[in-house]
Amino acid sequence: MSDAPSMNPWAPRWDALLAENSVLDKEHLTLLSSFTPPFSRQQIAQLEASAARRGTLVRKMRELVDEWTGAAGR
Numbered sequence: 001m002s003d004a005p006s007m008n009p010w011a012p013r014w015d016a017l018l019a020e021n022s023v024l025d026k027e028h029l030t031l032l033s034s035f036t037p038p039f040s041r042q043q044i045a046q047l048e049a050s051a052a053r054r055g056t057l058v059r060k061m062r063e064l065v066d067e068w069t070g071a072a073g074r
Helices: 011-034 041-072
Strands: none
Touching: 011 041
16 A cells, blocks of 8 residues: 555645745735835836746646646556
């Protein structure tokens, strides 16, 4: 009988990505709520950098899902 992590090797990565998502969402919302429109160039740059970090996370999640579903199809 095998334990759960060996049955699903992607679970720890998924959990880490979910935790990272929570942190990035909180940081982005905190940043956004600390600014008052109209945004300055610096504030816009900060928001774009935050959005880019969140975009990187989406790419990591897609890669994990692709690996997971690819392995399931074998």
